[in-house]
Amino acid sequence: MxxxxxxxxxxxxxxxxxxxxxxxxxxxxxxxxxxxxxxxxxxxxxxxxxxxxxxxxxxxxxxxxxxQSTMTINLSIGAGKSLAKRGPLKSKIVTFDRVLAREIPLAQKMKINDDTELWRIIRLRYFNGMLYCLEEAYYLRDVVPFISTDVLDDSLFDFVKETYDIDPDSSDDFLSMTTLGPDKADLMNLKPGTSLLTLAQINYMRNNVIFNFSQTVYCYPGLDFYFHSAHLSSN
The missing domain is CATH 1.10.10.10 (Winged helix-like DNA-binding domain superfamily/Winged helix DNA-binding domain)
Structure with missing residues (x-):
């Protein structure tokens, strides 16, 4: 409640x-x-x-x-939610398929069993006609057995919550700078070697089981990131 x-x-x-x-x-x-x-x-x-x-x-x-900004992402709430009244993002689907964890470097770092089957969704996301990010998301099929193609342009988290009653309880977020290789640069219509802020995220259910992880490369101008930290008193 x-x-x-x-x-x-x-x-x-x-x-x-x-x-x-x-x-x-x-x-x-x-x-x-x-x-x-x-x-x-x-x-x-x-x-x-x-x-x-x-x-x-x-x-x-x-x-x-x-x-404070027209484009602020609140990482305390989740990378998919903006503090601004941003409006919906439009998507261009690059890849939607099933892969094994052994094929995905990020999955290997998370020590997921090699034979674990994953949904893979790679999409370019746009806001106001401008490229906002390149998003590479993975969902464990034993937790999320079905993803409808009808929702690929919308919020996948909303679909997972409504369909499977799964809501991220916690996440590990890693911000870094990524230097674009030829493939990603070509997808984003940018020069190879361009450095962009990247968020790698692992999302957990309430029982501390991973159901999703992703890597998002942001390129929208004027984008800010916000994170709230509560400091405990030592007294």
């Missing part, structure tokens, strides 16, 4: 409904007709996503980081 409330609060913040501060716990309890404990757990999820600041004795204030 608290996950659903947290999602509603996230959507409300991103839609601008709460621009400076969340309602009080009492007001939220009345709105959602749940206990204080449920509201606190929901707020904690939103806080972990980096969209709130706690001020002792005053409440929860909304971080205005989403207003």
């Amino acid at each position: 608290y996950h659903q409330i947290a999602e509603e609060l996230l959507q409300s913040i991103q839609a601008g409904e709460y621009q400076s501060k969340l309602p009080t716990e009492q007001e939220l309890m009345k709105r959602f007709n749940v206990s204080r404990n449920t509201i606190r757990r929901a707020i904690d999820v939103v806080y972990q996503h980096g969209l709130l600041r706690r001020i002792q004795g005053s409440g929860y204030y909304v971080n205005n980081v989403q207003l």
